[in-house]
Amino acid sequence: xxxxxxxxxxxxxxxxxxxxxxxxxxxxxxxxxxxxxxxxxxxxxxxxxxxxxxxxxxxxxxxxxxxxxxxxxxxxxxxxxxxxxxxxxxxxxxxxxxxxxxxxxxxxxxxxxxxxxxxxxxxxxxxxxxxxxxxxxxxxxxxxxxxxxxxxxxxxxxxxxxxxxxxxxxxxxxxxxxxxxxxxxxxxxxxxxxxxxxxxxxxxxxxxxxxxxxxxxxxxxxxxxxxxxxxxxxxxxxxxxxxxxxxxxxxxxxxxxxxxxxxxxxxxxxxxxxxxxxxxxxxxxxxxxxxxxxxxxxxxxxxxxxxxxxxxxxxxxxxxxxxxxxxxxxxxxxxxxxxxxxxxxxxxxxxxxxxxxxxxxxxxxxxxxxxxxxxxxxxxxxxxxxxxxxxxxxxxxxxxxxxxxxxxxxxxxxxxxxxxxxxxxxxxxxxxxxxxxxxxxxxxxxxxxxxxxxxx
Numbered sequence: 001x002x003x004x005x006x007x008x009x010x011x012x013x014x015x016x017x018x019x020x021x022x023x024x025x026x027x028x029x030x031x032x033x034x035x036x037x038x039x040x041x042x043x044x045x046x047x048x049x050x051x052x053x054x055x056x057x058x059x060x061x062x063x064x065x066x067x068x069x070x071x072x073x074x075x076x077x078x079x080x081x082x083x084x085x086x087x088x089x090x091x092x093x094x095x096x097x098x099x100x101x102x103x104x105x106x107x108x109x110x111x112x113x114x115x116x117x118x119x120x121x122x123x124x125x126x127x128x129x130x131x132x133x134x135x136x137x138x139x140x141x142x143x144x145x146x147x148x149x150x151x152x153x154x155x156x157x158x159x160x161x162x163x164x165x166x167x168x169x170x171x172x173x174x175x176x177x178x179x180x181x182x183x184x185x186x187x188x189x190x191x192x193x194x195x196x197x198x199x200x201x202x203x204x205x206x207x208x209x210x211x212x213x214x215x216x217x218x219x220x221x222x223x224x225x226x227x228x229x230x231x232x233x234x235x236x237x238x239x240x241x242x243x244x245x246x247x248x249x250x251x252x253x254x255x256x257x258x259x260x261x262x263x264x265x266x267x268x269x270x271x272x273x274x275x276x277x278x279x280x281x282x283x284x285x286x287x288x289x290x291x292x293x294x295x296x297x298x299x300x301x302x303x304x305x306x307x308x309x310x311x312x313x314x315x316x317x318x319x320x321x322x323x324x325x326x327x328x329x330x331x332x333x334x335x336x337x338x339x340x341x342x343x344x345x346x347x348x349x350x351x352x353x354x355x356x357x358x359x360x361x362x363x364x365x366x367x368x369x370x371x372x373x374x375x376x377x378x379x380x381x382x383x384x385x386x387x388x389x390x391x392x393x394x395x396x397x398x399x400x401x402x403x404x405x406x407x408x409x410x411x412x413x414x415x416x417x418x419x420x421x422x423x424x425x426x427x428x429x430x431x432x433x434x435x436x437x438x439x440x441x442x443x444x445x446x447x448x449x450x451x452x453x454x455x456x
Contacts, residue, residue: 025194027056028159028344029146033118034060037090041115042106042141048278048303050211052194053120053146054094061092061118067102068095080105089116096121107136117141147278148192148304150340151333152454159344160454163376166385166427167349174438177451181393184433184450185326188333189316191306204306205316212310215240215279235262237313239270243280243300244311248328250285250299250355250371278303281335286352286375288409288423299353305332323391330391330450331373334431337453338374338387350377354386354406370402382421384410386428393434395447403428403445 033056036043045053058064065087066072076083076099084091084105096102096119106117119141152159165171179187191197196207242260257267274280281303285295302308308329309319319325338351354372374387386406388399410425430441431450438448 024055024059025052025149025153025197026156027052027146027153028150028340029056029144030059032344033057033144036142036144037116037118040140040142041110042117042119042137044137044141044143045118045120045146046143046278047146048148050193050195051146051148051278054092055194056146057092057094057118057120061090062088064092064094066094067098067121073099076102081109084109084117085114090118091116092118092120094120104136107140110137110140145339145343147339147343148336149194149197150192150337150454151187151190152337153340154190154192154197155454157454159341160452161341162387162429162453163338163341163345163349163385166387166429167376167378167383169426169444171427171429171438171440171446171448174448174452175455176436176438176449177455178435179433179449179451180435181433184330185320188305188330189309192304192336193306196306205309208306208310211307212240215307215311235260235266236270238262239267240274240279240302240311241313243274244302244308244313245325246328247301247308248299248331248373250297250353252297256300279307281339283335283374284352286354286377288413295355297355301332301335304336305329308332327389327391330433331389334374334387334389334450334453341453348379350379351375352377370398370405372402372406377423382424383426384423385426388428388430389450390430390432392432395430395432399430400441400445400447403430404442407444 033043033045037060045057047053065076065083067076080102084093084102093102093106098121103119106119110117119137161173165173186201189201191204191208191211193208193211196204196211199207238260239256239262242256246256246259253267253271254264256271257264260267262270271280271282275282279302281301282298283301285297285299287295302311309316312319312325314325319329335351342349342351352375354375355370372386373389376385376387378384386403388395388403390396390399407425407428410423413422425444427444427446429446429448429452431448431452433450436449438446438452441447
């Protein structure tokens with residue numbers, strides 16, 4: 001079904017670099033990039049390799065310095081300040097990680113009052129002791145995350161304000177698409193990597209298997225220091241396989257370590273490396289109390305559902321035969337849609353999850369809610385919203401029970417005179433893989449098909 005959906009082509013907006021990009025998909029982050037360029041002297045684009053950061057930047061840049069181009073490298077070595085200073089603004093500095101010192105040159109120019117820099121490059125550069133790790137652009141730049149393409153972006157659909165709607169307590173705008181469980185599964189298995197997003201399902205599956213191998217080969221090269229200590233490519237593969245099979249689950253590092261069959265110290269290094277390059281997109285567990293200790297658990301994810309299947313080491317048939325893996329796949333897919341919407345959000349918010357915790361004595365915490373898949377926390381206010389994801393065609397009763405408990409727990413919290421006001425539950429939604437309209441199941445709680453994430 002997914003192969004038959006039309007994908008309209010959009011023209012690149014007028015810009016001197018547009019001739020190099022005759023056709024591109026629209027990105028939700030494009031308006032945010034333009035806005036950030038008006039507000040900040042430097043905008044750094046972060047995201048996984050191949051997600052389209054360079055393509056996005058070239059839609060607004062008037063010139064480009066590409067450190068993967070030998071000529072640009074030689075010109076930069078001769079006169080770095082002059083090249084950066086005289087380039088038409090905004091100027092894209094691409095593949096900056098090849099020459100991390102470029103950030104220091106940009107810093108000095110910004111300090112002299114010059115702006116109009118877009119910095120992009122491979123997120124796979126992982127050298128904790130290098131000069132760029134001190135990040136000279138602190139206080140001088142805005143960081144804009146560029147995730148893989150969402151399903152809506154692939155099909156040139158307008159962004160749907162699910163997070164904003166829940167945080168505002170209003171879902172009256174939602175008009176879900178009519179799809180059945182098979183259709184949702186086909187969509188969720190697709191990849192958001194631009195190079196493969198337009199392929200047929202069978203071709204994309206083969207391409208993503210190749211992508212999985214490229215991930216290992218590329219990052220093994222970028223982690224030579226790790227390899228020199230006797231840690232093999234096989235260990236990295238085992239780590240990513242465990243991460244892919246656990247995608248969508250709240251686990252501790254020790255649990256992930258046991259699943260991968262590698263040492264915990266090694267797993268910690270790999271988690272840092274693959275998170276740094278956005279292959280792993282883990283989210284934190286939210287704690288209701290502002291003075292609560294950080295959780296040692298995290299909800300682990302791979303950054304793309306197609307890549308998740310590829311890195312799992314399983315065929316599509318094997319993957320789809322395990323209900324727990326399908327549930328994780330659906331959560332991965334939902335997170336990729338939320339990430340794309342987050343990149344265009346007018347109101348900034350964090351994406352986290354919730355899980356019941358226990359005290360050291362074993363007693364239940366003050367919030368015995370069980371797990372809630374995603375919690376949205378407004379950065380500018382005390383608003384809180386929640387999302388549950390169901391891989392079946394209809395939601396279960398327990399989904400609403402957890403939402404109700406979260407709502408009631410937040411409503412009953414006493415007012416505080418501290419600088420951390422209690423979170424206010426504004427809305428929760430249970431997304432399922434069936435047909436039907438958006439229904440209000442209870443006060444500030446809705447149930448809706450998953451296509452609410454993208455349907456017009």
